Amino acid sequence: MKKNVINVGLLGLGTVGSGVVKILLEHKDSISRKINAHLLIKSILVRSFGKERDLVIDRELLVNEPIKIINDPEIDIVVEVLGGVEPARTIILKAIENGKHIVTANKELMANYGKEILEAADQFGVDVYFEASVGGGIPIIHPLKESLAANKISKVMGIVNGTTNYILTKMAEDGCSFEKALKQAQALGYAEKDPKADIEGEDAAAKIAILASIAFNARVTAKDVYTEGVSKITFEDITYAEELDYVIKLIALAKDDGNGIDVRVHPAMIPKTHPLASVKDVYNAIFVEGDSVGEVMFFGKGAGSLPTASSIVGDMIDIARNLQQGRSGIIGCTCFEQKRIKSINEITSCYYLLMDVIDQPGVLAKIAKAFGDHKVSINSVIQKQSRGINADLMFMTHQVCESNLRDAIKEIKRLAVVNKINNVIRVETS
Numbered sequence: 001m002k003k004n005v006i007n008v009g010l011l012g013l014g015t016v017g018s019g020v021v022k023i024l025l026e027h028k029d030s031i032s033r034k035i036n037a038h039l040l041i042k043s044i045l046v047r048s049f050g051k052e053r054d055l056v057i058d059r060e061l062l063v064n065e066p067i068k069i070i071n072d073p074e075i076d077i078v079v080e081v082l083g084g085v086e087p088a089r090t091i092i093l094k095a096i097e098n099g100k101h102i103v104t105a106n107k108e109l110m111a112n113y114g115k116e117i118l119e120a121a122d123q124f125g126v127d128v129y130f131e132a133s134v135g136g137g138i139p140i141i142h143p144l145k146e147s148l149a150a151n152k153i154s155k156v157m158g159i160v161n162g163t164t165n166y167i168l169t170k171m172a173e174d175g176c177s178f179e180k181a182l183k184q185a186q187a188l189g190y191a192e193k194d195p196k197a198d199i200e201g202e203d204a205a206a207k208i209a210i211l212a213s214i215a216f217n218a219r220v221t222a223k224d225v226y227t228e229g230v231s232k233i234t235f236e237d238i239t240y241a242e243e244l245d246y247v248i249k250l251i252a253l254a255k256d257d258g259n260g261i262d263v264r265v266h267p268a269m270i271p272k273t274h275p276l277a278s279v280k281d282v283y284n285a286i287f288v289e290g291d292s293v294g295e296v297m298f299f300g301k302g303a304g305s306l307p308t309a310s311s312i313v314g315d316m317i318d319i320a321r322n323l324q325q326g327r328s329g330i331i332g333c334t335c336f337e338q339k340r341i342k343s344i345n346e347i348t349s350c351y352y353l354l355m356d357v358i359d360q361p362g363v364l365a366k367i368a369k370a371f372g373d374h375k376v377s378i379n380s381v382i383q384k385q386s387r388g389i390n391a392d393l394m395f396m397t398h399q400v401c402e403s404n405l406r407d408a409i410k411e412i413k414r415l416a417v418v419n420k421i422n423n424v425i426r427v428e429t430s
């Protein structure tokens, strides 16, 4: 039976929760027309009643016990924007058991406990939508599950963390150090006080785990993702990349070649001509390759109150439409295949290496021999700077297996003529 009112329980009224309330108020009439019912927030879970909030809210709606939402028989949809694994996981599982449909923006939860949550949703016949968990306001989960479902997806590659993209953009454009760019990002509210999850790649790892699971129809968790952050990137690396017509980005990448899933997050040099190279500041973009569609790219604001809330309210509208049609649990879990996750040693890539060496005849030959002994073929080598008795040497390799490169590096580090390997960065050529 069609409803006149669809009641929502909102868990959390922070950055994203406030955006959800704003959109529902501002677009109240048009949303009602789209679903033929009123989408009404009945209760909001918060931690502190006394906290000053940016938006005017009826205080009567606020509760501080989740049970008041998940046990309320009038609530149809529970929207979770608390963040973190617990208590979000326990509350969501209980809400599902009570027949509530779920919308969540929680990447950490979906990347680690997605299987448990989607199986529970299937068991109790409810919808769980999580568009906002990857790419904020960018639609990517629905397109992968629906519009691109006809394809065999071979690759998903994206810039999915706005904080690190802002830092790398500032380093490239203003010539500043990593530390200075991070401070700027914090001052502008783009980076948390504790920025570890962003700069060490953990946030991006959770997001690519979710995307890989959907793209390749196989469960990938955050723990499966090989992860390196951006804190070791220097202004020198960025300058040398620029000279070679590359930019450095924190790339989240997942590939399926039929022989296992290669899934990783790390800084990578990408050609300036690649569509992801022009994604700057806090913007995000996700590039997908499918056998029928070819290459498609999704671009937009990957975080922020209203962009993220846009995805959440979109999910709420989808669920409301399902409710009005008497349907539910339509998409559900799409991970029906078992696939092996490749180790980082199995991947092949081109590499950039910057070395601090002693500036004397024969050095290059010794390094080239170590590379050659491990089947690492050098594409180019440039002597960058001479500093008295020392010099910087920059190498670019051809495609090589990572385990061979690692063995070569071990040997090169033992050479008396090599002071230090400053950095090694993978180069994504396509």
Ligand SMILES: NC(=O)c1ccc[n+]([C@@H]2O[C@H](COP(=O)([O-])OP(=O)(O)OC[C@H]3O[C@@H](n4cnc5c(N)ncnc54)[C@H](OP(=O)(O)O)[C@@H]3O)[C@@H](O)[C@H]2O)c1
Pocket (backbone or CB within 6 Å): 011, 012, 013, 014, 015, 016, 017, 045, 046, 047, 048, 049, 051, 064, 080, 081, 082, 083, 084, 087, 105, 106, 107, 108, 132, 133, 136, 302, 303, 304, 305, 308
């Ligand atoms: N911020 C973004 O741009 C963005 C983008 C994409 C996805 N997300 C995801 O969206 C979720 C929410 O992020 P946010 O930035 O909105 O977080 P936030 O600003 O920290 O807000 C969290 C809200 O949840 C409430 N809360 C947290 N733990 C609670 C508990 N145990 N009991 C009751 N209330 C609790 C807080 O209550 P009080 O207000 O009383 O403290 C606050 O209202 C996270 O999963 C995040 O990863 C965020």
